[in-house]
Amino acid sequence: MATTMQDVARLAGVSVKTVSNVVNDYPYVRRETRERVMAAINELGYQINASARNLRRGRTGMIGLALPMLSLPYFAELAESVIAAAEERGLVVVIEQTGADRARELDALHGSRRTMTDGLIYSPLALGPEDEERLPDSPPLVLLGERIFSDRVDHVTMRNVEAARAATAYLLGLGRRRIAVVGVHPGERVGSAALRVQGYEQALQDAGLPLDRALYGEVGPWGRAAGAQAIGRLLDSSPDGLPDAVFGLNDTLAIGAMHELQVRGIRVPEDVVVIGFDDIEEAQYSRPTLTSVHFDRDEIAQGAVELLEARVTGRARAPRRVEAAFRIAERSSTGG
Amino acid sequence: MATTMQDVARLAGVSVKTVSNVVNDYPYVRRETRERVMAAINELGYQINASARNLRRGRTGMIGLALPMLSLPYFAELAESVIAAAEERGLVVVIEQTGADRARELDALHGSRRTMTDGLIYSPLALGPEDEERLPDSPPLVLLGERIFSDRVDHVTMRNVEAARAATAYLLGLGRRRIAVVGVHPGERVGSAALRVQGYEQALQDAGLPLDRALYGEVGPWGRAAGAQAIGRLLDSSPDGLPDAVFGLNDTLAIGAMHELQVRGIRVPEDVVVIGFDDIEEAQYSRPTLTSVHFDRDEIAQGAVELLEARVTGRARAPRRVEAAFRIAERSSTGG
DNA sequence: TTGTAAGCGTTATCAT
DNA sequence: ATGATAACGCTTACAA
Numbered sequence: 230m231a232t233t234m235q236d237v238a239r240l241a242g243v244s245v246k247t248v249s250n251v252v253n254d255y256p257y258v259r260r261e262t263r264e265r266v267m268a269a270i271n272e273l274g275y276q277i278n279a280s281a282r283n284l285r286r287g288r289t290g291m292i293g294l295a296l297p298m299l300s301l302p303y304f305a306e307l308a309e310s311v312i313a314a315a316e317e318r319g320l321v322v323v324i325e326q327t328g329a330d331r332a333r334e335l336d337a338l339h340g341s342r343r344t345m346t347d348g349l350i351y352s353p354l355a356l357g358p359e360d361e362e363r364l365p366d367s368p369p370l371v372l373l374g375e376r377i378f379s380d381r382v383d384h385v386t387m388r389n390v391e392a393a394r395a396a397t398a399y400l401l402g403l404g405r406r407r408i409a410v411v412g413v414h415p416g417e418r419v420g421s422a423a424l425r426v427q428g429y430e431q432a433l434q435d436a437g438l439p440l441d442r443a444l445y446g447e448v449g450p451w452g453r454a455a456g457a458q459a460i461g462r463l464l465d466s467s468p469d470g471l472p473d474a475v476f477g478l479n480d481t482l483a484i485g486a487m488h489e490l491q492v493r494g495i496r497v498p499e500d501v502v503v504i505g506f507d508d509i510e511e512a513q514y515s516r517p518t519l520t521s522v523h524f525d526r527d528e529i530a531q532g533a534v535e536l537l538e539a540r541v542t543g544r545a546r547a548p549r550r551v552e553a554a555f556r557i558a559e560r561s562s563t564g565g
Numbered sequence: 566m567a568t569t570m571q572d573v574a575r576l577a578g579v580s581v582k583t584v585s586n587v588v589n590d591y592p593y594v595r596r597e598t599r600e601r602v603m604a605a606i607n608e609l610g611y612q613i614n615a616s617a618r619n620l621r622r623g624r625t626g627m628i629g630l631a632l633p634m635l636s637l638p639y640f641a642e643l644a645e646s647v648i649a650a651a652e653e654r655g656l657v658v659v660i661e662q663t664g665a666d667r668a669r670e671l672d673a674l675h676g677s678r679r680t681m682t683d684g685l686i687y688s689p690l691a692l693g694p695e696d697e698e699r700l701p702d703s704p705p706l707v708l709l710g711e712r713i714f715s716d717r718v719d720h721v722t723m724r725n726v727e728a729a730r731a732a733t734a735y736l737l738g739l740g741r742r743r744i745a746v747v748g749v750h751p752g753e754r755v756g757s758a759a760l761r762v763q764g765y766e767q768a769l770q771d772a773g774l775p776l777d778r779a780l781y782g783e784v785g786p787w788g789r790a791a792g793a794q795a796i797g798r799l800l801d802s803s804p805d806g807l808p809d810a811v812f813g814l815n816d817t818l819a820i821g822a823m824h825e826l827q828v829r830g831i832r833v834p835e836d837v838v839v840i841g842f843d844d845i846e847e848a849q850y851s852r853p854t855l856t857s858v859h860f861d862r863d864e865i866a867q868g869a870v871e872l873l874e875a876r877v878t879g880r881a882r883a884p885r886r887v888e889a890a891f892r893i894a895e896r897s898s899t900g901g
Numbered sequence: 902t903t904g905t906a907a908g909c910g911t912t913a914t915c916a917t
Numbered sequence: 918a919t920g921a922t923a924a925c926g927c928t929t930a931c932a933a
Contacts, residue, residue, distance in 0.1 A: 233926055244904045249928060257902055279681035280619035281926035284909050289616060291659070291681070298645055300846060305641035309634055312662055321678060323627070323657050326648055342657060345615035345627070453850035488852050510636060514789035516824050516852060569910055580920045585912060593918055617910035620925050905932075910925105917920080 232273045241269035252277060291321045292537055293346040295337035297329040297354050301451070302509045303479060304352070307373075310530035311350060318538055320347075329450070331355040335363065343368055347541045350533045353377065357419050369540035371533045376550065377419050383536045385529055385551045389421055392522045392555045393428025394435075396476060396504050399520075399557050401436050403502060403564070405474035408433070411446035411459045411486050412478030425478045425506065443467045446486075451478065456485025464493065473501055480505035480512050480521055487515065487562060502563040517561035529553045568609045577605035588613060627657045628873055629682040631673040633665040633690050637787070638845045639815060640688070643709075646866035647686060654874055656683075665786070667691040671699065679704055683877045686869045689713065693755050705876035707869050712886065713755050719872045721865055721887045725757055728858045728891045729764025730771075732812055732840050735856075735893050737772050739900070741810035741838060744769070747782035747795045747822050748814030761814045761842065779803045782822075787814065792821025800829065809837055816841035816848050816857055823851065823898060839898040853897035865889045 234245045234252075241248065243266060250258050251266040258266075269275070283289045294311050296304045312322045323346055327333040334353045343349065348369030361378045364370070371383045378384070400408050410429050414422035430440055443466070446459030456477055464471070475490070477483025483505030487497050497503055497517055505512055508523035532551040539545035559565030570581045570588075577584065579602060586594050587602040594602075605611070619625045630647050632640045648658045659682055663669040670689045679685065684705030697714045700706070707719045714720070736744050746765050750758035766776055779802070782795030792813055799808070811826070813819025819841030823833050833839055833853055841848055844859035868887040875881035895901030 235926080245927080246904060246929085247902090250903080253928085259902065262902080276680045277677070278620070278926050279677075280616050280625060281909090282928075283616035283681075284614070284620050284911085285926080285928045287909075289681075299635065299641045299648070300638075300645050302636075302638065302641070305635045305638070305644075308641075308660070309636050309662065312635070312660055316662075321659050321661075321681070323659050324644070324648055325657075326645065326652075341613070341615075344612045345619075345625075345657065453847075457850070485850060488850060491852060511789075511847070514793075514821060514824060516827060571910080581911080582913090582921080583919060586919080589912085595918065598918080614910050617925090618912075620909090620927085621911045621913085623925075903933085905930105907928105907930085909927085912923105912925090914923080915921090917918100 231278070232275045233278070234275075236273055237266065237269045237275050240273060241266045288347050288541070289345055290319065291323055291346045292534070292541075293323050293325055293337070293342060293349040294352075295325045295327055295334070295349060296352045298326050299324070302481065302511055303507045306509055307352070307526055307530065310526040311534065314527065314530040314534040318534060320534065320538070327353070327355075329354040335360070338363065338370075348537045350537055354420065369537055371537045371540070373529070373533055375419060375421055375424050380548055380550070383540060383545075383548050383550070385533045385536065385553065387421075387524055387529070388552050388555060389424035390428040390431070392524075393425035393476075393478075393506070394432045395428075395555070395557060396506065396522050397429045397432035398435070400474045400476065400502060400504060400563070401432060401438075403474070405502060406438065407441070407444060407470055407472045408474040408476055409444045409446060409460065409463055409472035409486075410476045410478065411448070411456055411463075412451055412482040413445045413447045414449075415447055422478055429476060443470075444472055448482070451482050453481050453485035453488070456482035456487075457489035458485075460486040460489050461493075464489075471495075471501070475501060475503045477503065477505045480507045480509045480519060483519055483521070483562075484511065484515050487517075487519070498562055498564040504557075504563055508558050512558070512560065515562075520560045520563040520565055521558050522555055523558040524553050524555050567614070568611045569614070570611075572609055573602065573605045573611050576609060577602045624683050624877070625681055626655065627659055627682045628870070628877075629659050629661055629673070629678060629685040630688075631661045631663055631670070631685060632688045634662050635660070638817065638847055639843045642845055642862055643688070643866065646862040647870065650863065650866040650870040654870060656870065656874070663689070663691075665690040671696065674699065674706075684873045686873055690756065705873055705881075707873045707876070709865070709869055711755060711757055711760050716884055716886070719876060719881075719884050719886070721869045721872065721889065723757075723860055723865070724888050724891060725760035726764040726767070728860075729761035729812075729814075729842070730768045731764075731891070731893060732842065732858050733765045733768035734771070736810045736812065736838060736840060736899070737768060737774075739810070739838060742774065743777070743780060743806055743808045744810040744812055745780045745782060745796065745799055745808035745822075746812045746814065747784070747792055747799075748787055748818040749781045749783045750785075751783055758814055765812060779806075780808055784818070787818055789817050789821035789824070792818035792823075793825035794821075796822040796825050797829075800825075807831075807837070811837060811839045813839065813841045816843045816845045816855060819855055819857070819898075820847065820851050823853075823855065834898055834900040838900060840893075841898075844894050848894070848896065851898075856896045856899040856901055857894050858891055859894040860889050860891050
């Protein structure tokens, strides 16, 4: 059996209360007493029992992070930032992978894991506003990504529409006119894909250009292979007018598309310029390096953890929405 | 206050023990009683209090996973597999990032997080055998990667030496003779770098070839930039004899090196063939696709979680060592 | 400044 | 098959 506060108290010749005071840095403890207790703690190698403390306190010091999967670089990097931000606040992160599966995303909201964490940072892919009614309003929750639920819930969002619009405008500014968009999810209304396409369309309309469905590359998951496939199909089906630019709705799509272009002997950026979204680390090392819409992941992570903690500790007022700033990181794939 | 077993018991007209029996699938409960209890649980939206259960049971159902950082693709993919393997056994994973920092790696071993998890799966970079004495032998621990500690500790290892030897032999089998090795950590003795270099050297010796220090590319961290830099320096300093092959001690190094080679107009695989190590997903989409030493990450993760659980539940006998099998995944970077 | 004692919500022991 | 009741190890009024 592990040593308990009782053991420490006995050895130090004090009560458990005093040991607790020392362990919790309660200020009104005599120096001498504190030292005696510390000595006993070290001698016994005492470690506090987290379960007992949590039970008594009614909090666990752990938060959940639900995301599709860590093998997608964007989510791995996001998780890295969230874990770091949580650590700064003395919180520990439990990761749950939903596989972008609807049932598992719902389960993350209700499952038994909820009781061992104080709250959840949640990055859903398959859920939409129609699921809001299923939201348990009791456990603290912060939505990450686009705003899929009403203002009843804390959100940290990415300004998807504006950023995609800026990315498209950037390509237009380079004189490009036939901009393919890769990663479209037909039928989607509130997800990242839908919002970014919306921004793309707005930019074209701003420029007085028509929308051309032949330039929409539809895919399922947002991986490299999907990006390559989509641009491949697009090139095969409309050999008449080559696009002169590609907007990948995320970086892995853009990298896959860039790959496929080069395989076909199409030069990037000379013949076709390419821009991505998210600015994952890989964008700095692809060939050519990839221009991308940059978000400060640390800012997003900090914001999410802060919102969640405020709600956990009850010092949160009305639900808030944090919007992350963005900028375009110019690299070689657009001739930068 | 959340509803408790008391509330459920009251509503169902039974004792808390019976509610507990139902919740824990204790078989000797009358069907009718069980149904009444379930009804009460649903009506009240009861969720079990994990802290209380953990306190009583003396286990938390959580395991720790300590690794350098999630932004390195290999570790992200490893974490994905560990989380999935843990989930199959009803365990939840808390991730701790050490940043490959020695102090933080040691802290992961002793820190307060240890008390909220039942055990730790641990992938250190900076630690070595000299740290074994600091090992607390009480909390269950599984080492991942190379064997840095004695057989007192459970290990899941990767057969680094044999695999690196096979990779090098593969390049030799292609008729290559000047094989650069990228990612060398001079002075290291037990880490992945040292072991893989050892395998490289064995293969050359097996083939009766001399070791040429001019072919050793030394770097610090194992990222893409490091790989590019290392091969760059190597090419600059010995313009006499171009290497005809590159062995990246991991895939990101290999990808960085491949990138730099191509920037310099050196063709892969025609002029120089490249092989990596770990077989991360990116290897399938690089340009050209990267031949690599493949390990089954799921197998490794399963092994680690299984070892740890055995130790946690006390049904582990002597410490064990699991060695993951490997194979060479042939792709375009070696002409495959 | 320190001690006493009452829970926190479960599970386990022992009855019945 | 179910119920009383005592822990599990800690924090927190309340006392002293």
